[in-house]
Amino acid sequence: MQYITQHEIQSVYSMDDCIGDLKEGFRLYLENKTHAPVRTVLHHSHSEANTLFMPSYIEGLEYETVKVVSIFPNNPEAGIRTLQSVILLTETENGHHLATIEASGLTVMRTGAGAGVATEYLAKKNARKLSILGCGAQSRGQLQAVLAVRPIERVFLWNRTKEKAFTFKEEIQQSGWQGEVIVCETANKAASEADVLCLSSKSQEALFDVDALQPGAHINAIGSYRPDLKEFGADTLEQLDQLWVDTLEGTQHEAGELIQAANQGAWSWDKVNGELAELVTGDKPGRLNDKEMTLYKSVGVAYMDTITAARVYEKVTKNPANKHK
Incomplete structure (x- = not known):
């Protein structure tokens, strides 16, 4: 299973790419090909922090993801990012877990897109x-x-x-x-x-x-x-x-x-x-x-994560600089 870093994402994936991919995701959503239950939110009693769990599957694309995103508002006081996130990408032909993706930046990008x-x-x-x-x-x-x-x-x-x-x-x-x-x-x-x-x-x-x-x-x-x-x-x-x-x-x-x-x-x-x-x-x-x-x-909504994570994975694995991985 591959680990994809924020640096690798930035090297192959742009905001224009993300906007185009989300448009495709929206079309698949209206074709009832996206499956994304309302996310689970865990509230932490000791602070205003939350952790979100977001699963999604897209038919035709044949990928599924689970994203875990933590939002800890007090982190900057300790020099730590407020938003931290990771995505597990799985293909749905055989259930192989393809990649773990560092997703804090990708979350910001797809929300922006x-x-x-x-x-x-x-x-x-x-x-x-x-x-x-x-x-x-x-x-x-x-x-x-x-x-x-x-x-x-x-x-x-x-x-x-x-x-x-x-x-x-x-x-x-x-x-x-x-x-x-x-x-x-x-x-x-x-x-x-x-x-x-x-x-x-x-x-x-x-x-x-x-x-x-x-x-x-x-x-x-x-x-x-x-x-x-x-x-x-x-x-x-x-x-x-x-x-x-x-x-x-x-x-x-x-x-x-x-x-x-x-x-x-x-x-x-x-x-x-x-x-x-x-x-x-x-x-x-x-x-x-x-x-x-x-x-x-x-x-x-989680299907936004699935389509962007899938496209990032495809671009990273096709990048000649990553052939040795």
Whole structure:
């Protein structure tokens, strides 16, 4: 069984690759060829940490995976990454375990790629300003994905701990991207600039007021993944023209913003326009005009891991540099 490192993934697999592979995964999902039960979440009593267990199988592709991802928010204080993940990839002809894949970076990439697909179908075509609220690990994938699908010229950052925003700013500038990066004093200020607004925090309170947003803004909300978390409020839900989710089943179990608003009678599930896969296949239309406010809510689904892990494995094993392994 092969072990695939983050370095090997980066050498053969790009954000463009990942966005394309997720589109294929969405199509297979609508063909009922993906099998991904709602993940198991273990809560650790001594902290706000969680460990997630995510199995999935894709027919036709004939791969299955189990991903284990640990999210320990206090780790940076000890110099350890918040998000740590590993994927076991198995082929389903004979059940051979093919590879163990270092998946922290791949998780960030595929979460970002999902938001990139949503941005492609839901954001204004001429979107040039991106704002990111929450500058942790997932913000990197959000940035890369939106840059891949829209001509972004300015990036606005906000984080409760301002130093993290400045660290991310420096990282972006050192990456070679030529646009302007601005750290904002408040979340509302960053939100007010956005053509595309990415939420990548683990907040329990809404990060911004809907009145701060420009007409036509698109929101990718990917940070909250538990019923007790919330990155946007009922005021945003009231103003939305379109609301899309990665999967309805997953969000009904885990999307805190939607669960809380529904339980309070402030919103109802019949207001969801559909699942992202329906935009990819053309079964439903996306943005209709430049004035609509749109939102994509994602809590993550395991078949995204299966298709990306399978493609990474295929690329790594076909890479001449890995023939000796």
